Structures are given as C-alpha cells and as structure tokens.
Amino acid sequence: DTEVTQTPKHLVMGMTNKKSLKCEQHMGHRAMYWYKQKAKKPPELMFVYSYEKLSINESVPSRFSPECPNSSLLNLHLHALQPEDSALYLCASSQDGAALGKLFFGSGTQLSVL
C-alpha cells in the first residue's frame, strides 16, 4: 500500500462551523505533514509531525489545530475559518524527516469557506 488517503475530498463550511480533515497512511512512515495550496500556487507547509509529535508549526493561526492520534493517522481540526482559508489541503507522509524529500501526497481536501 503506497497511498495516502484523505477524507473528505470536498468540504464546504461556514465561518462558524467546526469540521475535521482526516489523513491515513499504512506505509509505516513516521513523519506526516499538512500543506495548504491556493490556486496556481505551490504547496505551503503548515505542520510536521515526527514520531507522532508536532515538530514544525509554520506560524499557522490557532483556528487550525492538528492532531496525530497514532503513527498512521493525522487530523486537522478546523474552527472559525475565514473565506481566505479556502484552499486545497494536502496531507503527506515520508519515511522519516524530509531530509531526502521523498514525500507521498494524498489527493487533498478542497475546502471552501463561505
């Protein structure tokens, strides 16, 4: 299994809603990532979990809250988002840290905030 699975594929939410994005991998990878990608832009790193511990937070607003329940799962909890948060949210994993950069990406969740 060489897949990173993200759910849901599409999500529409209001600014007062609470929702969660989910990501799962069964490749035994110990590092997992959340990226945000706006249209026609490259992915931007949000969070990195290494061995289930948060190791990098790229100054992401607190309305985004990551969680790593175990080595195979990564969640992103969303609360009180703004319309400018609408984007493609990508989960990725790698065997270890990104030093050799072999990231496997999921298909993403296309988020629209109304």
Place this chain on the structure above:
Amino acid sequence: TQLLEQSPQFLSIQEGENLTVYCNSSSVFSSLQWYRQEPGEGPVLLVTVVTGGEVKKLKRLTFQFGDARKDSSLHITAAQTGDTGLYLCAGAKNYGGSQGNLIFGKGTKLSVKP
C-alpha cells in the same frame, strides 16, 4: 528566506516537441525533488536527486542536479499530451538533524497540445 525559482512559469507546446524546465536557487540543498501535479490532486513524486552533478532518466524525462546542488533541470523529449500538468521542484534542507522541510518552487504549468 530560501527561494526556488522555476522557469518558465507557463509553457505551451505541440506534441513531439522537446522542452526544458529550470529550477534555481542561491541556497544549497541536501536533495532536490521533482513532482507533477494534476488539477485537484496531490503532487506525485517523479524523482529525487541527491549528488551534485547527478543525472537521472525516467523514460522520456531527464533530470539533472547542479554540481553545487543549487539548481536542477527537467528535460522532456518528444512530449506527449499526457505530460500536461504542473511541474514542481522542491528542495530539502535539514534543520539541525534529521528533521527537514521541503521548499517548493512556484511551478511550471505545462500544456502539450495534440
């Protein structure tokens, strides 16, 4: 701030033509990756180059890493319509240990017309 400059930003060619995409930086990277992304999907890793001067071939795609590990190129021979997509280069740097981060270029949007 580390930057990866990709050029050209857009490229539209006829099927059968050759093309080269460039990725340049003033920073040294421990490795450099090329990804291809289709609309609404996550990036898919094409290749990782690690050694300065390294050349890797993947069918019609040839990847080169500069001697100083600051730049890379992707050459496609006899392009096909299936090569259409967004090509992203990404450089990996270490943060004082094994944990690293990927810096993405802005991408080259390639359109191959029949």
